[in-house]
Amino acid sequence: MSAALGSAGVMLGFVASVLGVLTLAAGLRQRSRTGQDRDSGLGLLWLGRSFAWLVLGGALLATVAMQIALVTHDFSLQYVADNGSRSTPLLYTVASMWSALEGSIILWALVLAGFLAAVVRRFADRAHDPLVAWATLTIFAVAAFFFALMLGPADPFTTMAGAIPADGPGPNPLLQNHPLMAIHPPMLYLGYVGFTVPFAFAVAALVTGRVGEGWLAATRRWTLVAWGFLTAGIVLGAWWSYEVLGWGGFWAWDPVENASFLPWLTGTAYLHSVMIQQRRGMLRVWNLSLLVATFSLTILGTFLTRSGVLDSVHSFTESPIGPWLLGFFGAVVAVSLGLIGWRGDRLRAPGHIDSPLSREGAFLANNVVFAAFAFVVLLGTVFPLLVEAVNDDRISVGTPYFNRMTMPLGMVLLFLMAIAPVLPWRKASGELLRTRLQWPAWAGTATVVVAVLLGARGLAPLVAFGLGAFAAAAALRQVLLAARASRRRGGSVLAGVIGRTNGGMVVHLGVVAVAVAFAAASSYAASDEVRLAPGESATLAGHTVTYLGMNEPVRSSQKTVFSARVAIDGGQVYEPALNQFPNATQTIGTPSVRTGLTEDVYLTLVAGPDQADDPAVIGVIVQPMVVWLWIGGGLMALGTVLAAWPGERRRRPAAPETGAGHEDDHPADDDRAGRDGADRVAGRDADDDDSADAPSPAPATVGSP
Amino acid sequence: MNGRQRLGWLALALVLAGALVVGVTGDSGPPTSAERAEALSRQLRCPTCQGQSVRDSNAPAAEAIRAEIRRRVDQGEDDEEILAYIDGQYPDSLLLTPPRSGLGSLVWVLPVAGLVVAVAGLVMVFRRWRAAPTPEVSDDDRRRVAEALGGEQ
Numbered sequence: 001m002s003a004a005l006g007s008a009g010v011m012l013g014f015v016a017s018v019l020g021v022l023t024l025a026a027g028l029r030q031r032s033r034t035g036q037d038r039d040s041g042l043g044l045l046w047l048g049r050s051f052a053w054l055v056l057g058g059a060l061l062a063t064v065a066m067q068i069a070l071v072t073h074d075f076s077l078q079y080v081a082d083n084g085s086r087s088t089p090l091l092y093t094v095a096s097m098w099s100a101l102e103g104s105i106i107l108w109a110l111v112l113a114g115f116l117a118a119v120v121r122r123f124a125d126r127a128h129d130p131l132v133a134w135a136t137l138t139i140f141a142v143a144a145f146f147f148a149l150m151l152g153p154a155d156p157f158t159t160m161a162g163a164i165p166a167d168g169p170g171p172n173p174l175l176q177n178h179p180l181m182a183i184h185p186p187m188l189y190l191g192y193v194g195f196t197v198p199f200a201f202a203v204a205a206l207v208t209g210r211v212g213e214g215w216l217a218a219t220r221r222w223t224l225v226a227w228g229f230l231t232a233g234i235v236l237g238a239w240w241s242y243e244v245l246g247w248g249g250f251w252a253w254d255p256v257e258n259a260s261f262l263p264w265l266t267g268t269a270y271l272h273s274v275m276i277q278q279r280r281g282m283l284r285v286w287n288l289s290l291l292v293a294t295f296s297l298t299i300l301g302t303f304l305t306r307s308g309v310l311d312s313v314h315s316f317t318e319s320p321i322g323p324w325l326l327g328f329f330g331a332v333v334a335v336s337l338g339l340i341g342w343r344g345d346r347l348r349a350p351g352h353i354d355s356p357l358s359r360e361g362a363f364l365a366n367n368v369v370f371a372a373f374a375f376v377v378l379l380g381t382v383f384p385l386l387v388e389a390v391n392d393d394r395i396s397v398g399t400p401y402f403n404r405m406t407m408p409l410g411m412v413l414l415f416l417m418a419i420a421p422v423l424p425w426r427k428a429s430g431e432l433l434r435t436r437l438q439w440p441a442w443a444g445t446a447t448v449v450v451a452v453l454l455g456a457r458g459l460a461p462l463v464a465f466g467l468g469a470f471a472a473a474a475a476l477r478q479v480l481l482a483a484r485a486s487r488r489r490g491g492s493v494l495a496g497v498i499g500r501t502n503g504g505m506v507v508h509l510g511v512v513a514v515a516v517a518f519a520a521a522s523s524y525a526a527s528d529e530v531r532l533a534p535g536e537s538a539t540l541a542g543h544t545v546t547y548l549g550m551n552e553p554v555r556s557s558q559k560t561v562f563s564a565r566v567a568i569d570g571g572q573v574y575e576p577a578l579n580q581f582p583n584a585t586q587t588i589g590t591p592s593v594r595t596g597l598t599e600d601v602y603l604t605l606v607a608g609p610d611q612a613d614d615p616a617v618i619g620v621i622v623q624p625m626v627v628w629l630w631i632g633g634g635l636m637a638l639g640t641v642l643a644a645w646p647g648e649r650r651r652r653p654a655a656p657e658t659g660a661g662h663e664d665d666h667p668a669d670d671d672r673a674g675r676d677g678a679d680r681v682a683g684r685d686a687d688d689d690d691s692a693d694a695p696s697p698a699p700a701t702v703g704s705p
Numbered sequence: 706m707n708g709r710q711r712l713g714w715l716a717l718a719l720v721l722a723g724a725l726v727v728g729v730t731g732d733s734g735p736p737t738s739a740e741r742a743e744a745l746s747r748q749l750r751c752p753t754c755q756g757q758s759v760r761d762s763n764a765p766a767a768e769a770i771r772a773e774i775r776r777r778v779d780q781g782e783d784d785e786e787i788l789a790y791i792d793g794q795y796p797d798s799l800l801l802t803p804p805r806s807g808l809g810s811l812v813w814v815l816p817v818a819g820l821v822v823a824v825a826g827l828v829m830v831f832r833r834w835r836a837a838p839t840p841e842v843s844d845d846d847r848r849r850v851a852e853a854l855g856g857e858q
Contacts, residue, residue, distance in 0.1 A: 247761035254756045352834035368823045376816045383803065383812045395809055396750045398801025399758060405816060438713060445721045452728040462728045466721070527743065589763070606763065 002074050006065030006157040013058025014147035016051045020140035023048035024133050045133050052120040055143055059113035062106050066097055066156060075165050078158040079103060085170030087557035092176035098185040099171040101306050102156035109146045111193040116143060119197055131215060134204030142196055145328055153320035173581040173588045178244045184236040188260055191230025192298045197222040199295035202288050206339035211346050213278050221644045227267050228640030234260050235633030246589035248602045248621035253402040255310050258381045259301030262374055266294040269370035272363045284347045285340060292336040299329045355427040362420035369412050376405045414467035414515060417508055418474045444470030464519035472512045475505040503643025510639055513632030520625040527621040529606055534613060541622040543601050544569055564605045564616055568594050576605040600626040738778045745774050745787055749799045758801060
């Protein structure tokens with residue numbers, strides 16, 4: 001039953017996507033033929049967009065069918081037989097939809113259909129606009145590809161060929177050992193797939209030739225939402241790995257992690273450089289390229305992690321999905337580059353950047369560093385494949401490489417984060433910089449001094465702490481000035497953290513917390529494995545752990561848990577455990593962590609005792625500041641929400657403010673200040689209000705047919 | 706910049722330099738053998754796992770390598786010898802740091818080369834912008850503008 005229902009859903013989604021593409025294409029063709037006639041093709045454009053609801057219906061149907069099959073343990077379905085088991089708790093049964101390839105494509109299609117429907121709903125009043133129609137068409141096309149995957153190489157609703165088994169193995173034990181598995185992948189997918197929307201508008205802008213700033217304004221919040229989810233997904237993944245994998249780490253430069261990190265890097269670069277384009281009309285090709293890169297990296301990442309190519313370059317054809325994804329990646333890149341080349345003449349912008357010492361200059365530097373960062377991560381991830389393809393050698397590129405190559409780039413980014421917020425647009429004097437940076441610089445210096453006094457040693461972590469505090473102080477300065485300026489205008493102090501610039505500063509504070517925590521935790525970790533008989537103690541980095549004995553094993557149908565009782569510093573008792581899953585040979589550990597604001601003590605049970613009174617092997621890891629990784633992640637998510645929040649710029653005063661126009665007088669209010677005549681390019685509105693995207697021709701389109 | 710501000714930045718530079726010097730030179734002597742063994746185990750890939758280092762894995766093979774590293778560190782072998790010995794025991798390389806010679810060296814060289822090219826390009830673009838402060842308006846552009854204006858009248 002589920003199989004039929006699910007296949008029907010997939011088929012519905014595919015057919016509706018294809019019909020959406022065709023109808024919109026026909027409508028657009030009619031409109032472009034008849035030109036000025038406002039009503040021509042409108043019927044088709046209206047019809048085309050309503051297919052989005054059928055696509056969503058198809059995706060929902062497939063999801064519901066898969067969930068019914070999983071929850072009712074319908075082992076006649078191959079996917080359920082491979083990934084379900086009667087003994088798995090309900091939460092992990094639901095989550096096992098994204099524990100293997102075919103199911104995760106359902107999730108991808110569902111999220112994409114959701115975004116498609118949201119776009120259609122949001123832009124309902126602009127359905128006649130070719131820009132919106134082309135963007136919708138692009139999303140339909142991407143959706144058609146993912147539904148086609150489920151019709152072809154990744155069919156989640158294949159039925160069992162032979163006898164129907166009575167039970168299945170369940171998901172990989174690692175994936176059913178922590179509730180974060182239920183939310184981390186959906187978050188990541190919301191981010192990954194969310195970048196389809198700005199990508200689709202970029203394609204639409206290229207096709208329609210409306211490469212001005214309108215499409216940027218239309219997609220600003222969509223991009224922020226995708227970025228926020230991707231950020232949250234990555235941080236939750238790091239948290240999961242800390243809580244489950246048992247080695248005390250949170251980031252291993254593993255290809256799966258890198259695949260999620262790559263679009264984050266290019267997406268972050270885009271969020272910054274797009275501001276230059278909105279303000280100055282420049283960098284059009286670069287911004288389009290960053291969006292194309294971000295979207296195609298999500299496809300490339302899926303290819304790398306889902307095709308088995310990483311095990312060996314020669315094995316990727318074993319899974320039929322590999323060539324499909326690689327082909328789609330190639331098509332996306334080729335079509336996008338072709339469009340950019342075709343529109344090259346319109347993409348040339350007239351402006352230029354006056355001085356490297358300006359907000360634009362800092363954003364440009366930021367982009368070069370982010371691009372280099374992404375290049376290092378991409379190269380390191382695929383390099384073993386390239387070498388293997390060339391001369392059959394198998395080499396590894398691991399953490400030592402990534403740390404060494406990305407650390408200097410991270411430091412430069414922290415430095416730029418400190419100076420960019422105080423830099424005005426256009427041009428700054430050294431004098432201005434020295435005045436504005438004085439207190440942030442002292443904050444950084446004081447932090448280094450305090451860190452040294454507290455015993456921190458080593459150049460890299462100290463520089464990271466100093467730059468982190470420098471950047472944090474610069475962000476706080478911006479927030480405080482904005483709050484003060486708002487209060488002076490009679491507004492709320494809360495305005496200090498709302499809006500793109502100010503919300504962005506909250507994100508910066510989160511990034512600083514993550515960077516400092518990363519530097520501290522990886523530089524000053526102490527770890528040991530100790531063999532302790534009941535009652536014995538060991539000391540590591542000033543902490544005493546005492547092994548008290550084992551608990552009675554807890555047996556459930558899902559797993560058997562052997563846990564030890566270990567007291568930290570003679571106080572509270574923690575219970576690291578080993579889990580034996582019925583269908584797995586290896587035991588899976590569950591670490592137990594004493595979390596603190598300054599330090600985590602992380603306990604694992606490496607080996608339990610054979611007899612009750614025998615010694616057990618306990619792993620102890622003491623790491624400073626780990627909790628700030630999660631706090632920083634939370635701040636980044638919060639800041640993203642604040643940045644997307646409709647600020648007071650929407651309620652624009654009727655008369656222009658007196659005195660506005662000199663950045664230096666209003667350093668905190670620079671989304672409005674500085675927009676004097678010189679800054680405005682005729683016909684181009686730097687406002688990022690979503691509704692401000694009237695299809696007014698930008699100068700670059702003057703003279704177009 | 707006024708005298709007081711200059712003095713402020715000078716003081717800042719001195720304090721920062723002092724703190725960094727203390728922070729870097731005050732290092733706690735040579736690493737203990739446990740620290741050396743841990744650092745070495747981070748440099749090697751666990752042969753039976755997916756993308757985990759010897760230090761991070763609990764697989765039996767990783768434990769055996771950790772024990773071997775510890776034994777050789779205690780015998781006084783130097784880091785290079787130990788890594789080379791263990792790497793030589795397995796058909797595929799276990800070194801997580803890619804080689805600095807041959808084809809593998811590209812992974813080190815390419816990003817640096819790319820960054821140099823990018824920065825050089827940026828410098829050149831800024832030079833050109835400075836040299837040509839106003840965009841040139843070609844006759845073709847003028848004609849287009851005239852056409853567009855003419856069309857409206």
